[in-house]
Amino acid sequence: MPGNRYYGGNEFIDEIENLCRSRALEAFHLDPTKWGVNVQPYSGSPANFAAYTAVLQPHDRIMGLDLPSGGHLTHGITPPVGRRSRLPRFTSRVCLTR
Known part of the structure; x- marks a missing residue:
């Protein structure tokens, strides 16, 4: 989960992951209060x-x-x-x- 990683120094990864998550929800017109998206490989x-x-x-x-x-x-x-x-x-x- 972003902001809760084992290793420090991943704040840029967190930003990218959050951006990707919000774009995926937007692309499929999904309500973020009802849907979640896992974008991690x-x-x-x-x-x-x-x-x-x-x-x-x-x-x-x-x-x-x-x-x-x-x-x-x-x-x-x-x-x-x-x-x-x-x-x-x-x-x-x-x-x-x-």
Whole structure:
């Protein structure tokens, strides 16, 4: 919930979340006294994907850490069989359709 997060320093996230919530209610002409909207991503994957598609252009590259160094699965992984994750390609294809 905005204003009630475990970690400090999230006041800008709270502002963005409140703005998104009010815009979603307005877009669907819903009464905020009767309706609530949860705009938080349910995990790191959709959160990262939202951030990537918000700031990247087609074929842009980003640097991400590998899992043992504190990275996330959405940064691309090399499984034991040696094949790379297809997520970076998928992200590239989605960005191309923007």
